[in-house]
Amino acid sequence: MIEKNRLSPPITSESEIQKFNQLAKEWRDPNGKFKHVHKFNQARLTNIRSSISTHFDRDLSRDLPFEGISILDIGCGAGLLAEPLATSGATMTGIDASAMNIAIAKQDAEIKNVSINYVHCLAEDLIHSDENSVIENSYDVILNTEVIEHVNDKNRLIDTCCQLLRPGGLLIMATLNRTIISYFIAILGAEYIMRYLPIGTHQWKHFVKPAEIIQRLQVHQLTPLYTQGMSFNPLTQQWYTHKNTKVNYLLYATKAKP
Numbered sequence: 001m002i003e004k005n006r007l008s009p010p011i012t013s014e015s016e017i018q019k020f021n022q023l024a025k026e027w028r029d030p031n032g033k034f035k036h037v038h039k040f041n042q043a044r045l046t047n048i049r050s051s052i053s054t055h056f057d058r059d060l061s062r063d064l065p066f067e068g069i070s071i072l073d074i075g076c077g078a079g080l081l082a083e084p085l086a087t088s089g090a091t092m093t094g095i096d097a098s099a100m101n102i103a104i105a106k107q108d109a110e111i112k113n114v115s116i117n118y119v120h121c122l123a124e125d126l127i128h129s130d131e132n133s134v135i136e137n138s139y140d141v142i143l144n145t146e147v148i149e150h151v152n153d154k155n156r157l158i159d160t161c162c163q164l165l166r167p168g169g170l171l172i173m174a175t176l177n178r179t180i181i182s183y184f185i186a187i188l189g190a191e192y193i194m195r196y197l198p199i200g201t202h203q204w205k206h207f208v209k210p211a212e213i214i215q216r217l218q219v220h221q222l223t224p225l226y227t228q229g230m231s232f233n234p235l236t237q238q239w240y241t242h243k244n245t246k247v248n249y250l251l252y253a254t255k256a257k258p
Contacts, residue, residue, distance in 0.1 A: 064089030075147035079105035
């Protein structure tokens with residue numbers, strides 16, 4: 001088990017970490033100010049579960065379809081993805097730069113008796129060459145969802161994900177595309193008009209185009225599989241997936257086997 005509390009020179013700014021420390025307690029309330037985040041998470045989880053089951057040929061109708069699959073959730077937050085994946089049988093590790101997020105995630109997992117290894121650290125801390133670190137090629141699935149748009153060194157984060165992923169494994173990245181429409185919908189709409197998120201949650205200049213991620217993945221011999229867009233329907237109050245990736249998107253890639 002990894003037990004780390006130190007942080008290496010950060011790819012995530014201290015201001016971003018403090019921002020999410022302040023919000024941590026509110027992420028868990030499905031009826032609170034972030035109820036739309038919970039709906040977004042549920043739609044995203046459905047697609048993530050489907051992609052993992054397809055990639056590893058698992059039957060989702062089984063009680064523990066992901067048994068024997070190791071998953072690392074980078075930027076796990078309060079555990080909204082980690083918990084349901086762990087209850088599906090996955091060997092689950094969740095890491096986050098926010099100590100408050102990790103404390104809340106641990107508490108919730110203990111209450112529900114869900115086995116998850118939560119660690120307060122950054123992704124690159126896992127591949128440092130000391131005796132407590134994880135070796136490279138350690139995980140079958142790497143989740144990196146809604147994280148890269150909050151870090152300073154995006155290539156370094158992608159590099160770390162690629163190093164930690166096992167050959168034949170599945171990398172799942174979710175973020176916001178840097179387009180004009182994403183500025184109007186994700187920032188002006190979601191933060192300033194609808195107030196689905198606190199003002200200042202996102203900075204448009206840090207949004208990432210799918211092609212930029214793919215270019216870096218290919219340096220590490222990862223092959224992109226497909227991308228999926230996500231949108232919110234204000235009439236039904238539900239999130240849904242589609243082919244348009246101009247705002248939110250999920251990107252799936254696999255690592256070549258030697």
